[in-house]
Amino acid sequence: MEAHAKTAMQYIEDKRDLIVGLSDRVWELAELSLQEHESAACLAEALCGEGFTITEVEGLPAAFVAEWGSGEPILGFLGEYDALPGVSQKAQVEREELVPRGAGHACGHNLLGAASFGAAIALKKEMEAGNLPGTIRFYGCPAEEAYGGKVFMAREGLFDDCDVCLTWHPGSINRVRTGSSLAIDGLMVTFYGRTAHASGDPYNGRSALDAVQLMNMGIEFMREHMPPDARIHYTIVDGGRQPNVVPAVASEWLYVRGPEKDMVVDLNERVVNCAEGAAQMTDTTVEVEVLSSLWHTLNNRTLENQLLDCMKRVGRPQFSSEDRELAEAFSRTVSMDQKKASLRKQGLDPEEYAECGLHESILEDMSDQEPGGSTDVADVSWCCPTAQFSTACAALGTPGHSWQLVAQAGLGIGHEGMLAAARIMAEAGLALLTDEELRARAKKEFEERTGGIPYTTSLPDEIPSFYLERK
Ligand SMILES: [Zn+2]
Known part of the structure; x- marks a missing residue:
């Protein structure tokens, strides 16, 4: 019989207002x-209030590590809290910006950080109640959406002594994340020409925009x-x-992605050739910055199977009838074609779920999923055994990075999915802390998958100033 984190589950319920409050505060800030x-700072203060010790990560803005306990095993929960530009939205079913042209949590990272917080404090309670040895860490990871804070932290070796790292991502279905994610490089390509009057003496000019x-x-x-x-894919950031x-x-900002790092390296060379x-062709000069x-x-099957067991035990979001009605209204904001395509991609039968608002x-299905996007969790997965899952925090068919997602990340639908995620991570955390054999199997699988290759990164040494200045 596996251990069940009963005290932790109760604590998440007791601290519901705190966890939801943190999520909503981060949602409003949308940084x-x-x-x-x-x-x-909100998350770090709350962790401090729960008895965790906070250490900043030197050189990386908005990063910290919160720790409680001592000795082994060491279990890490990853937290994120960054927003996306240009998707500000009120917490409602109609499209309306909260801040004109402002940022919004269109990836639900407000929920992500708050659920990992909930899991960390609840597991601490469980460990205190059962007098269990070990260390819990909450990694405050900035910049998942751009730059990749975890890459910086991985390069600093901050994950190297972890037995396991667990994380999750808000989604519209409840499932363990299997398979890989795409490797990605972000490039800034800047061309330099010379100005002239565009009508008076254009022959004296050399257009950097032509080059783009x-x-x-x-x-x-x-x-x-x-x-x-x-x-x-790319955006022209200065034309x-x-x-x-x-x-x-x-200048143009590009993302180059592929299923393996090596493929991205090859494609980058071809993009640089184009530049x-x-x-x-335009008699300009060019600079390429990574x-x-x-x-x-x-991925780690051992951990993924464990997460599925925990999900089945404690991971169903507890949606209210109000959440269900709202979800149906959000579902109607996307076309049926779009919804069915999204259901198909996520492994749900489009006919069965066509009229369904929420995945409950x-x-x-544990077959490998398509690696649709990229994540800096990938870099953690090269440093220690790592696993992830998603819970339903939005109506079925909700597009990624959309205003509908921002709205739901600030409503009860998002909150319930987030609390389910906190329960799953606390439950899995207890299993991992108390089962040495499980940890050993996860570690063995990790070593097989890395093939003994030590972690390296081509992340630039200095944080590009572009990130710090943009609005
Ligand atoms: Zn995300």
Whole structure:
């Protein structure tokens, strides 16, 4: 009979208002990556209030490690709290910005950090009640959405002595995360030309924006000749100021992704060739700066199976009838085609769930999922055995990074999914702390998957100033 974290479950219930309050506060703050100082401070203060010791991470803004207990085993919970730009939204079913052109929690990281907080404090209570040895860590990880704070922390060796790290991500279904994630590099490409009057003497100008456009032409033609599961996307962050001035400077921010790190390295070279070719064509010069670099995830079946057991025991979100009604209303804000495509992608039968607002069961399919996105959790997974899951924090069919997601991350739907996540992590935490054999199996699998390759990263040594200045 496996241990059941009864005290922890009760404590999460007792601390419900605190956990929900933290999530809502971070939701309101909606701070961008590497600027999430207040969000980090809220969580750190609350952990301090629960008896954890806080250590800042030197050189990385808004990062900290909270620790309680002593000795082995060491169990880490990962917390995130950064928002995304341009998706501000009120907590309601109609589209309306909370702050004009402001940021919003369109990935639900307000819930992510608060649930990991809930798990950490509840497991501490359980350990005190059972007089259990070991250390709990809450990693306050900034900048998941840009830069990748965990990569910095992994390079500092902060995860190396962990027996296991657990985390989760808000989603629209309850399931363990299996399979990998895409490796990704973030590049900033800046072209330098010279200004001129765009009508009076354009022949004297050399347009940096022309270079950006020609580089993109190259990239667009490249798409047909790159692996089908690779991805490249970009935004022009500086395209000049006014049409009558030939732009002397223009820059583009690109993400290059692929299922394996090596593929991203190859694609980067081809993107740089496009940039250099465009510079030659336009008589401009070009600079390429690496802004971020994330690995693909090494998953861990041993831990994933454990998470599924825990999910089945304590992981069903406790939605109210009000949550269900709201979810149906949110579901109606996306077209049926869009909803069905999303259900299919997530492994749910589109016909069975077409009219359903919320996923209230546990999806037990443990086959490898498509690595749709990227995450800096991947870098942690190269340092210690790591596993993740998602819970339903939004209506079925809710698109990622959308205003609908921001709204639900600030409502009861998100809160219930978050509390379920806290219970699952506390339950799994107890199993891991008390079962040495389970930890050993997870470690053995981790070593097999890394193949003994030590963790390295091509993250730039200094944090690019671009992140610190943007709005
Ligand atoms: Zn996210």
